[in-house]
Amino acid sequence: DEHGQKIELKAAEAGVTPQEYVDKASAEIQRIWDLMDTSYDKFIRTTDEDHEKQVQKIFKKLYDQGDIYKGAYEGLYCTPCESFWTESQLVDGKCPDCGRECKPAKEEAYFFRMSKYADRLIDYINTHPEFIQPVSRKNEMMNNFLLPGLQDLCVSRTSFTWGIPVDFDPKHVVYVWLDALTNYITGIGYDCDGNSTEQFKKNWPADLHLIGKDIIRFHTIYWPIFLMALDLPLPKQVFGHPWLLQGDGKMSKSKGNAVDPFDALEKYGADAIRWYFYINSAPWLPNRFHGKAVVEGQRKFMSTLWNTYAFFVLYANIDNFDATKYTLDYDKLPVMDKWLLSKLNTMVKTVDEDLGSYKIPEAARALQEFVDDMSNWYVRRSRERFWAKGMEQDKINAYMTLYTALVTVAKAAAPMIPFMTEDIYQNLVRSIDADAPESIHLCDYPEVNEAWIDKDLEANMEELLEIVVLGRACRNTANIKNRQPIGTMYVKAEKAMDKFYTDIIADELNVKEVKFADDVESFISYSFKPQLRTVGPKYGKLLNGIRTALSEIDGTAAMKELRENGVLTLDIDGNKVELAEEDLLIETAQTEGYVTETDGETSVVLDTNLTPELIQEGFVREIISKVQTMRKEAGFEVMDKIIVYAKDNDKIMDIMKANQDEIKREVLAENIILGEAEGYTKEWNINKEAVTLGVSKVQEEN
DSSP: OOOSHHHHHHHHHHTSOHHHHHHHHHHHHHHHHHHTTOOOSOOOOTTOHHHHHHHHHHHHHHHHTTSEEEEEEEEEEETTTTEEEOGGGOBTTBOTTTOOBOEEEEEEEEEEOTHHHHHHHHHHHHHOTTSEESHHHHHHHIIIIITTOOOOEEOEESSOOOSOBOTTSTTOEEOHHHHHHTHHHHTTTOOTTSOOOHHHHHHOSOSOEEEEGGGHHIIIIIHHHHHHHTTOOOOSOEEEEOOEEETTEEOOTTTTOOOOHHHHHHHHOHHHHHHHHHHHSOTTSOEEOOHHHHHHHIIIIIHHHHHHHHHHHHHHHHTTOOGGGOOOOGGGOOHHHHHHHHHHHHHHHHHHHHHHTTOHHHHHHHHHHHHHHIIIIIIHHHHHHHHSSSOOHHHHHHHHHHHHHHHHHHHHHTTTSHHHHHHHHIIIIITTOTTSOSSGGGSOOOOOOGGGOOHHHHHHHHHHHHHHHHHHHHHHHHTOOTTSOEEEEEEEOSSOOOHHHHHHHHHHHTEEEEEEOSOOGGGEEEEEEEOHHHHHHHHGGGHHHHHHHHHHSOHHHHHHHHHHHSEEEEEETTEEEEEEGGGEEEEEEEOTTEEEEEETTEEEEEEOOOOHHHHHHHHHHHHHHHHHHHHHHTTOOTTOOEEEEEESOHHHHHHHHHTHHHHHHHHTEEEEEESBOOSEEEEEEETTEEEEEEEEEOOOOO
């Protein structure tokens, strides 16, 4: 949109021609688009020669059919908004759109008969409720403009020259909105004489017309009426998006609070900024830009996706894994692989449906939640399968499942984070398949495999994760590290889980045994007191009797009655007393040696009594963890073989000697040498035992 009085004035201030001024501005916009990887077939400008010719034809056609007539206009004109206003439309004497001063203007002009089409547009909006979104924008247009009655619109000016001349009356230039709005159709090949291109016939009407809320009036009233006059279909939907906020108001160059896009791109990257806008808020809500939210999006989604991809690449390179040489045989997959593929296809389906209904944050959250599940559950639970020697079927299954998930999620996320997904695609797909599409952006959106969606499996894993969260909370309450094994955990849930799931729970929480129980109340004691604020007014003189009865009651039985019936019933001197939960002060105490956590219908009890055997195993886990940390700090490669050293603590050395086979296996050690420390050394405090450990790399023979 490059014509108008404000452009002419700005160019004069800059000492350049209007064409030079808009050429510079357009080049900047194109540069931002390219940096953001915003793809386009043609960068459309209203100074394009073919557009100017079509606008002249459109103006003449509308004039010939009586929709445009010549008259004179006198009113209040806002130059920045290029809008005429009446006195009654001003807000505090200023332009209602931008808040700037409006100046009186009077000149000969051509006018469009808006009133001729007003009733038709009102009827269209009423019969097509989806046409203007969100609904608040529709109500604003109907109540503030259409229903009160439309004035005819000035569509030409004579007080400036930077515009498209009216060819049959050259002292007039076409008023900006008729010029700018018709660019939506001239840019894709519309011809007023009936010779429109195939591109126009294919792409019009538009599925979605997206515009800022401050100019939605022009796009939901003027534009549809122009299209009706040209006998063209209307866009299927016009969506008015809100402002980008900075500080306490609209981000605007004129306000001096705009964030420089090039600085932001250099600091955060295009993908991170794009992702921020997708996940931060719904398209119809104002969006306040702040860098911390951009960084948080990078951490939660992009870094997690990239780290998972990097994990796959690391081990695939070690094993020379080539996905084109294997197939994914679903029926032979273990449960964990089937779970990830179910979650993957559920995600693809959800994202597709959400994008189709413009639920952008919901689509972004579905992607983010899947990537979190893939990284922090599937990969974490499957790591040892990638570490296995050789290329057995279980390892192939793990590789193919993760490969499928990574490629698919990259394709689903490609419209949102085009650069990262392109890198992932080129390395995972194009590097091994020369016949694959040249770019991820030339690939079809992933298809949903409904047969792989298993809602029962997803629900079971969700319940398992809930139990694990409660178990971790128990450990935190008891201040017991996860590396310290625990004997038994009791679970009360809506249904018991089979051994596959209980084994995962046991391994995840480092407990020896998981038992499902119908009742875990025996590990908790309850005591009750009356809530004086509510019980006093209800029962008055019975209060002392209620207090005594509650102090003597069986807490476990009372809690069960309260949960089942919603009230606790007492007999106080022959009087029936019913106490709801809000009438009671309930205190819980846990049996010594046990910790309990509850969420809804699920309860977990952890037996925190540690035997000497469990304590020693905890030491072994800590030693392994410290050695693994030292491997990384020393810069060793993943598959490097090492020698482990320990000195200065007899207790630690005795434990290492008794458990050396396990330690060597876990840390890829060929030998453990006690009583000395060489190579990379470090002092540690392991469960209050000070010790010096060392690691050195085994040198390969030539």
